[in-house]
Amino acid sequence: MTTTGEKQASMIPATLGVPLNEKGEYETDEHGQTNVKGLFVIGDAKNTFTSLIGAASQGYEAGVIINNEFAEEEWD
Structure with missing residues (x-):
């Protein structure tokens, strides 16, 4: 894997329990x-x-x- 040595500027998501993948990116869904x-x-x-x-x-x-999530909360 080629890298420029970049790293996350903020570790706040990590402290909240969001894992990093092998590239050092936070794991998310497609959105x-x-x-x-x-x-x-x-x-x-x-x-x-x-x-x-x-x-x-x-x-x-x-x-x-x-x-969309806010709208769904309003309608429920």
Whole structure:
């Protein structure tokens, strides 16, 4: 595996119990949801190199999921 020596800037998700994979990225589902309910990780914390546009896209996607969860709570 090739690496530039990058590492996570924040270990807060790790202290909350979110595991890191072999690349040093936080493990999430396809929408950025971690194993901690309500905690989403996006951008370079989720993927080693995402770029600004990629991180913005992931943030939008996570926002859609969060908004959907709020809407479902309101309707229940």
